Amino acid sequence: MDFQKHIQMSLTEAFERYSDMLYRLALTHTANREDAEDACQDVFIRYSQAKQHFKDDEHIKAWLIRVCINRCHDISRHRKIRMHLDIDEIRDVIADDTKAEEYVQLTEILADLPAKYKDVIILHYYEGYSIEECTRLLGISLSAVKMRLMRARDMMKEKLTEEG
Amino acid sequence: MAGYKYSDAYKSIKAPADLAVKVLNRKPQKKAFSYKSLISIAACIIILVSVFPMYLSFTDPDVNISASAPMTARYIGTQIPVELSLNRRSSVTVSNGSLEGYNGEDIKGSVTLIWNINIEVLNDCTLTVTDDFKATVYTLSYNENNDSWSINKN
Numbered sequence: 474m475d476f477q478k479h480i481q482m483s484l485t486e487a488f489e490r491y492s493d494m495l496y497r498l499a500l501t502h503t504a505n506r507e508d509a510e511d512a513c514q515d516v517f518i519r520y521s522q523a524k525q526h527f528k529d530d531e532h533i534k535a536w537l538i539r540v541c542i543n544r545c546h547d548i549s550r551h552r553k554i555r556m557h558l559d560i561d562e563i564r565d566v567i568a569d570d571t572k573a574e575e576y577v578q579l580t581e582i583l584a585d586l587p588a589k590y591k592d593v594i595i596l597h598y599y600e601g602y603s604i605e606e607c608t609r610l611l612g613i614s615l616s617a618v619k620m621r622l623m624r625a626r627d628m629m630k631e632k633l634t635e636e637g
Numbered sequence: 638m639a640g641y642k643y644s645d646a647y648k649s650i651k652a653p654a655d656l657a658v659k660v661l662n663r664k665p666q667k668k669a670f671s672y673k674s675l676i677s678i679a680a681c682i683i684i685l686v687s688v689f690p691m692y693l694s695f696t697d698p699d700v701n702i703s704a705s706a707p708m709t710a711r712y713i714g715t716q717i718p719v720e721l722s723l724n725r726r727s728s729v730t731v732s733n734g735s736l737e738g739y740n741g742e743d744i745k746g747s748v749t750l751i752w753n754i755n756i757e758v759l760n761d762c763t764l765t766v767t768d769d770f771k772a773t774v775y776t777l778s779y780n781e782n783n784d785s786w787s788i789n790k791n
Binding site for chain 1: 642643644645646647648649650651652653654655656657659660661663
């Protein structure tokens with residue numbers, strides 16, 4: 474008989490390992506500090522209450538990312554106005570001023586993208602997940618991930634061209 | 638990919654210090670009733686309230702001839718003790734004769750009434766127990782073979 478091995482990771486350990494990753498994912502998605510913090514807080518609360526069995530660390534990470542993305546989508550759906558990050562807002566989360574400026578630019582470029590396009594761009598280009606891994610994380614087909622990436626890239630290029 | 642140049646900036650984002658405080662120092666909260674739970678409970682109550690009378694309407698009162706009923710000849714058995722076990726407040730009426738010890742008000746629980754029957758018209762001896770949901774009719778009959786009374790639900 475094959476027994477599935479399950480692992481447990483404490484909330485503290487999960488937070489220490491993945492809070493930065495989830496926070497930047499949420500901040501990039503929502504372009505709003507409060508929303509990003511709310512999303513992350515919610516993700517960890519859900520993790521602490523989760524009754525799910527995790528196979529390994531990657532399974533936990535993937536679960537956290539999925540929940541975080543879903544939470545960001547919820548926030549985006551209920552938001553009526555376009556959000557902008559100000560460089561002063563993020564000084565305490567990004568030490569380098571140049572990088573802070575670049576990061577604000579990135580959120581501006583992504584701001585007009587539909588949430589589903591942001592997902593693939595963030596996961597693939599910034600979190601470094603392969604297209605196959607994105608399919609599992611987002612629960613969509615390989616061709617859908619490729620299509621979203623292509624359209625997202627086109628939209629980003631267009632935006633960058635417009636801004637010169 | 639134009640966006641790659643922002644990769645370093647993206648990776649340098651750190652979660653704010655107060656997030657750790659919010660997440661790790663959060664007191665475990667008692668799970669409040671969610672809206673869905675309240676709706677489920679309300680639905681259950683509505684179902685119970687609507688089904689319970691239906692259940693009651695299916696249950697009949699328990700009516701028996703008392704063990705001490707006269708088992709002798711019909712001519713002397715004009716007083717029949719009837720044991721009633723009523724699970725709801727009910728009134729009791731008889732088609733023949735009268736009920737001794739019963740003033741016509743609603744009664745509930747285990748009650749023994751004496752049914753004074755007119756033996757001249759034994760072909761029509763019914764006892765009706767009526768509550769808020771239904772009326773249950775029992776017919777009293779005399780068996781000459783074993784010289785006994787019995788009461789059966791119609």
